[in-house]
Amino acid sequence: MPKVVIGVMGPGSEATAIDLQNAYTVGQLIATEGWVLLTGGRNTGVMQAASQGAKQAGGLTVGILPSAARAAMSEAVDIPVLTGMGSARNNINVLSSQVVVACGMGAGTASEIALALKAQKKVILLNKNASSQTFFKGLAPELVSVVEQPIAAIEIIKAFLSDEDHVNRTVE
Incomplete structure (x- = not known):
């Protein structure tokens, strides 16, 4: 059986x-559950913090990098995937994940959330950005959950993974 990503x-x-602390803690908790962490793989921001958290807890990390080189890659990435695709790699990020947790908000993050929702992926918003919460919940209320604490995100992931319906979701 494939590992949970x-x-x-x-x-x-x-x-x-706050984004960095939440990402670090979520990374730790993902590793503690035995799941694989997937990020954008770079050595900055949420990508770096989540990867460091997962590594600190003994987890396996995958980084989907925008370039064709390892420059700017997080040292906490175990498996780098060099795409040479720039932001187009965002689609790989979300399609390779069973659940997407967004810690904070920016243009790239918003694009990843939109792609995840289009692919019928479960999305958890771990941020206090009210406008993004309203927007994304308006697009797919059944797929978007909003939490304030990393442990709440993990509980939602556990519940989602235990529901066999998620296995049957397909992208049309």
């Missing part, structure tokens, strides 16, 4: 201290 997305250099 959980994507953690969020801003790079624009990430807030």
Whole structure:
């Protein structure tokens, strides 16, 4: 059986201290559950914090990098996927994840959430950005959950993964 892959997305250099702390903790908790962490793989922002958290907890990390080189890759990435695709790699990020957790908000994160919803993926918003919460919940209320604490995100993921319906979702 394939391993569970959980994507953690969020801003790079624009990430807030709260975004970084949430990402680090979510990364730790994902690893503790035995799930694989997937991020954008770079050595900045939410990508770096989540990967460091997962590594600290002994987890496996995958980084889907925008370039064809390892430059700017997080040292906490175990499996780098060099795409040379720039932001187009955002689609790989979400399609490879069973659940997407967004820590914070930026243009790249918003694109990843939109792609995840289009693909019928479960999305958890771990941020206090009311406008993004309203917008994304308006697009797909059944797929979007809003939480304030990392542990709440993990509980939602557990419940989602235990529901066999998620296995049968397909993209048309």
